Amino acid sequence: MNDFFTLFNVELLHSTIRLSTPITLAAVGATICERAGIVNIAMEGLMLIGAFTAVFFAYITGNPWIGLLAAVIAGGIFSLLHAYATITLHLDHVVSGAVLNILALGLTNYLLILAFGHPGTSEPVPVSLAEYQFAVPFLSQIPVIGPVFFNQRPIVYMSFLLIIFFTLFLYRTKTGLHVRASGEHPLAMETIGVSVYRIRYLAVIISGLTSGLAGAFLSIENSNVFTSGMTGGRGFIALAANISGGWSAVGSFLASLFFGFAEAFQYKMQAARLLDLPSELFVMFPYIATVIAVAGLVRKSRPPKAVGLDFRIEKQAD
Amino acid sequence: MKKYLTWSLIFCFILFTGTLVIAMPQGEKKQDNIMVSIATDIGGLGDKSFNDGCYAGLEKAKDELGMEIKVVESKQMTDYVPNLSGLAEDGSKLVFAVGFLMADAILESAQHYPESYFAGIDIWIDPASAPKNVLGINYKEHESGYLAGIVAGLLTKEYVTISPKLNNNNVLGMVLGMDIPPVERYQAGFYAGVMSVNPDCTVISIVTGVFDDQAKGKEATFVLAEQGADIVFQIAGLTGLGVINGAKEKGIFAIGVDVDQNYIAPETVITSAEKGVTESTFLVIKSVKEGSFKGGQNLVFGLNEDSTGISPYHGFDSVIPQKVKDKVNQAISDIKSGKIVVPSTRVEAGYNQ
Numbered sequence: 001m002n003d004f005f006t007l008f009n010v011e012l013l014h015s016t017i018r019l020s021t022p023i024t025l026a027a028v029g030a031t032i033c034e035r036a037g038i039v040n041i042a043m044e045g046l047m048l049i050g051a052f053t054a055v056f057f058a059y060i061t062g063n064p065w066i067g068l069l070a071a072v073i074a075g076g077i078f079s080l081l082h083a084y085a086t087i088t089l090h091l092d093h094v095v096s097g098a099v100l101n102i103l104a105l106g107l108t109n110y111l112l113i114l115a116f117g118h119p120g121t122s123e124p125v126p127v128s129l130a131e132y133q134f135a136v137p138f139l140s141q142i143p144v145i146g147p148v149f150f151n152q153r154p155i156v157y158m159s160f161l162l163i164i165f166f167t168l169f170l171y172r173t174k175t176g177l178h179v180r181a182s183g184e185h186p187l188a189m190e191t192i193g194v195s196v197y198r199i200r201y202l203a204v205i206i207s208g209l210t211s212g213l214a215g216a217f218l219s220i221e222n223s224n225v226f227t228s229g230m231t232g233g234r235g236f237i238a239l240a241a242n243i244s245g246g247w248s249a250v251g252s253f254l255a256s257l258f259f260g261f262a263e264a265f266q267y268k269m270q271a272a273r274l275l276d277l278p279s280e281l282f283v284m285f286p287y288i289a290t291v292i293a294v295a296g297l298v299r300k301s302r303p304p305k306a307v308g309l310d311f312r313i314e315k316q317a318d
Numbered sequence: 319m320k321k322y323l324t325w326s327l328i329f330c331f332i333l334f335t336g337t338l339v340i341a342m343p344q345g346e347k348k349q350d351n352i353m354v355s356i357a358t359d360i361g362g363l364g365d366k367s368f369n370d371g372c373y374a375g376l377e378k379a380k381d382e383l384g385m386e387i388k389v390v391e392s393k394q395m396t397d398y399v400p401n402l403s404g405l406a407e408d409g410s411k412l413v414f415a416v417g418f419l420m421a422d423a424i425l426e427s428a429q430h431y432p433e434s435y436f437a438g439i440d441i442w443i444d445p446a447s448a449p450k451n452v453l454g455i456n457y458k459e460h461e462s463g464y465l466a467g468i469v470a471g472l473l474t475k476e477y478v479t480i481s482p483k484l485n486n487n488n489v490l491g492m493v494l495g496m497d498i499p500p501v502e503r504y505q506a507g508f509y510a511g512v513m514s515v516n517p518d519c520t521v522i523s524i525v526t527g528v529f530d531d532q533a534k535g536k537e538a539t540f541v542l543a544e545q546g547a548d549i550v551f552q553i554a555g556l557t558g559l560g561v562i563n564g565a566k567e568k569g570i571f572a573i574g575v576d577v578d579q580n581y582i583a584p585e586t587v588i589t590s591a592e593k594g595v596t597e598s599t600f601l602v603i604k605s606v607k608e609g610s611f612k613g614g615q616n617l618v619f620g621l622n623e624d625s626t627g628i629s630p631y632h633g634f635d636s637v638i639p640q641k642v643k644d645k646v647n648q649a650i651s652d653i654k655s656g657k658i659v660v661p662s663t664r665v666e667a668g669y670n671q
Contacts, residue, residue: 011544015537022533105393112364119391120364121559130567223532223563227556228362232531263534267541270524271491279497283527 007268013148015267017156018222020260022047022231024159025214026238027245027252028166029207034247035170036203037183037196039308041097042082043211044235045104050075050215052108055226056115058125068129068155068216075212076205078104083204087197090310101235109228122226129154129221155217159253162210166249179203183304186311196311211235237290244293246301258293262286354379354603355388355410357401359417360530362391365555367576368595372416372439375599382600383607398423406431412606414439414599418498428452435611437602439595440500442616450614455598458620459500460507460662461653462591463551465628465646466573467511469589470549472642473571475516480637483569484548489520491542493561495529495554504553504575504591506667507660513667515645521669522547526557535560536567543568549588551575562586578629588634594625621653 026043033040053074058067078100085096109119116122133153140150149160170176178199181189186196214234219226237259238252245251263286269275270282356376358369379385388410390401398420405413406427411434415424418440428436428449436452443454470490478484490512494501505523512519522545524538535557542550543565550565551573552558558575559582565572566586574580574590598619605611619625628646631638652658661667 011540015540019533019537118364119362120366120370121556218533222536223560225532225559227530227532227559228364229530230532232528232534264537267524267538270538271522271541271545273522279494279523279525280527283525 003272003274007265007272010144010148012261012264012268013144015264016257016261017148017152018260019263020256021156021159022214022217022222022234023238023241023259024253024256025155025162025210025217026207026235027241027256028159028162028249029210029214030239030242031245031247031249031252032166032170032179032210033203033207034242034307035183035304036179036200037186037304037306037309037311038083038086038200038204039093039097040079040082040204040207041094041236041239042079042100042104043207043214043238044231044233045097045101046075046078046208046211047215047218047231047235048104048108048229049078050212051219051230052111052122052215052226053212054216054220055122055125056111058127058220059123062126064125064127064129064132064220067125067220068213071216071220072209072212075208075210075215077208079204079208079211080201082208083201087200087204087311090312093308105229108226112226112228120228124224125220128224129216130224153221155213155221158213159217163249163253170249175199175202180304182311183306186306190313196313200311214238240290240294243301243303244297246297247304251301255293255297259286259290262289351384351386352412352607353386353388353408353410354412354414354606355390355405355408356414356416357398357405357420358389358391359419360392360394363389365529366579366582367555368439368593369416371577371593371595372414372599374596375603376414378596378600379603379607383604385603385607392420395419399426402427402436403430406434406436410434412437412603412611414602415441417441418500424452425449435606435613439599442499443614445615448614453602453611453613454616455602456616456618457500457503457593457595457598458618458626458660458662459503459591459593460510460660461621462593462626462628463504463507463509464511464514464653464658464660465649466551466589466591467508467513468515468645468649469628469638469642470508470551470573471512471514471516471519472645473588473638474519474548477639477642478548480639481571483571485546487520487546487548488516488518489522489546489548491539491545491547491550492521492523493535493538493542493550493552493554493558494523494525495557496527497525501553502664503662504551506662506664506669508551508591509664509669510661510667511649514649520546526554529555529557531557532560532563536564539564539572540568543570549573551591574629580629580632584633588638589631590629592627592629594619594623594627598623598625621650 050071054067054071057070058064085091135151140146182196182199241255245255266282266285376387415438421441424438526534539561549571552561562572566583579590580587
């Protein structure tokens with residue numbers, strides 16, 4: 001039993017943060033998007049686009065910050081497709097998202113060959129964001145929590161800041177109120193003269209920006225190359241994190257941390273060999289944890305009323 | 319109602335004849351060259367491992383035998399049968415299925431297309447029940463693993479002084495993609511190799527469950543490093559790129575797999591456990607060209623066929639003690655002569671993981 005407790009150390013927390021950061025970023029974007037009434041299952045694709053763009057620009061310019069910026073912008077641009085399809089063309093949200101995921105996989109694979117001349121993996125970027133790790137003075141001296149939360153790499157800090165930012169945005173700003181209202185009662189919004197379409201476009205683009213950033217984390221911060229399909233289902237886990245986090249930024253963050261923890265923990269369990277179980281069971285553990293978390297927590301949270309519903313101004317005006 | 323029916327019948331008729339007319343000339347087009355093709359696994363081309371190795375074999379056949387070649391990449395498991403069948407449909411004389419996971423798909427396609435030959439890399443077929451146009455191509459990965467295990471087992475204990483990256487913990491690590499037979503053969507061989515020179519060593523394996531997720535490979539490697547491992551053997555396809563990068567970041571060594579992976583991180587990858595997919599692919603294509611292809615059986619390539627082994631040490635050549643190299647060479651000749659039989663499963667190797 002003593003061995004079991006030695007598994008819980010600072011390394012486990014580090015691992016948790018590394019594994020949860022991309023999920024956190026995508027999940028907080030999903031929160032904003034769904035709060036505005038648009039279901040977004042395209043995070044997987046948006047992350048892939050971000051991951052590829054980050055590597056491509058970091059590779060040709062030699063500067064990872066340009067890669068990061070390009071990834072965020074590319075995520076935003078790609079998400080416009082989802083916004084246009086669901087808001088302007090009134091397409092089913094799930095259909096549009098699914099199509100975009102497939103499109104992103106094909107597109108990144110194609111561009112990979114165009115840009116680097118061979119499929120599968122890109123060339124490594126000359127400088128990755130991992131080299132910009134820095135410790136926040138004083139705060140990083142706090143035992144346990146200090147080194148984990150305050151001696152990190154840029155995108156991890158950004159994810160912390162974005163959680164705070166989006167929480168304030170949703171509950172403390174007028175635009176945040178509009179976002180929430182267009183997911184709850186879009187008609188009311190339209191009657192007071194605020195464009196639901198515009199607010200929803202904004203929300204979808206925000207999810208594109210954060211997902212692009214999540215992709216950049218995977219490719220140029222946690223690694224230094226792009227590999228085909230490297231997001232590995234994290235976009236969908238992010239969707240689950242958003243739902244089990246009760247459609248709030250902080251909830252999404254906590255749920256993402258939980259999933260990251262489940263994954264980090266299963267590697268530790270495998271290595272420690274305390275349980276004589278088939279490896280497949282360990283590999284399944286994070287996903288089982290996800291199902292339990294969603295099933296257990298989702299009943300207590302309520303989705304935005306108008307999420308996934310089409311909104312037409314003409315129709316409502318009759 | 320009747321009118322609609324009539325019109326739709328006429329429409330169907332036009333469509334049907336139209337298709338026939340358009341399809342006809344293509345069906346009769348004669349092909350001068352023999353076409354050989356591959357359907358890759360999900361990892362696909364660019365895995366710097368066996369998919370690429372197989373493709374290199376095809377390119378060699380194109381250059382040397384004048385074959386026409388074609389590649390289709392699988393994006394998901396449900397693509398296997400359509401891809402294999404589609405290639406046979408296109409007139410491919412020989413279709414390669416790359417990867418253990420395509421075992422069922424190759425049998426299904428072979429039954430439907432008896433005119434084409436099918437060869438499955440890493441696929442073990444049952445000679446009694448399999449169609450006669452299917453060939454299984456397998457490798458003795460455990461032999462490569464065994465040799466890599468000897469290198470790792472000696473370095474992690476007796477020769478820790480040769481590099482500051484090694485430590486005194488006497489722990490080695492392995493990161494696996496999926497726990498499938500070819501991976502298990504590497505694993506069992508590696509363990510047996512380590513045990514043959516360093517019986518006290520702790521060998522820890524972590525299964526990531528995927529072949530295409532770098533981030534997972536990296537986390538697994540970090541955990542192994544934390545447990546004290548100083549050399550990590552990756553058997554995980556693209557996931558393994560994360561293993562090599564993780565080892566580099568933690569300042570420990572890695573051992574590559576399938577092809578020489580030293581170029582990925584020259585300071586980190588001491589050697590790679592290889593399997594010569596390219597050469598065996600070429601040999602099978604050649605047998606089709608010469609008309610000597612014989613299906614309904616399995617071919618096994620190992621040290622005796624020059625298809626397994628470990629890569630050159632590159633930058634470590636001057637660092638690795640001569641005694642280690644001698645041990646490896648001794649093992650090679652012992653395996654070839656049959657003096658050593660390398661275990662191919664965890665049970666045979668006595669590896670309790």
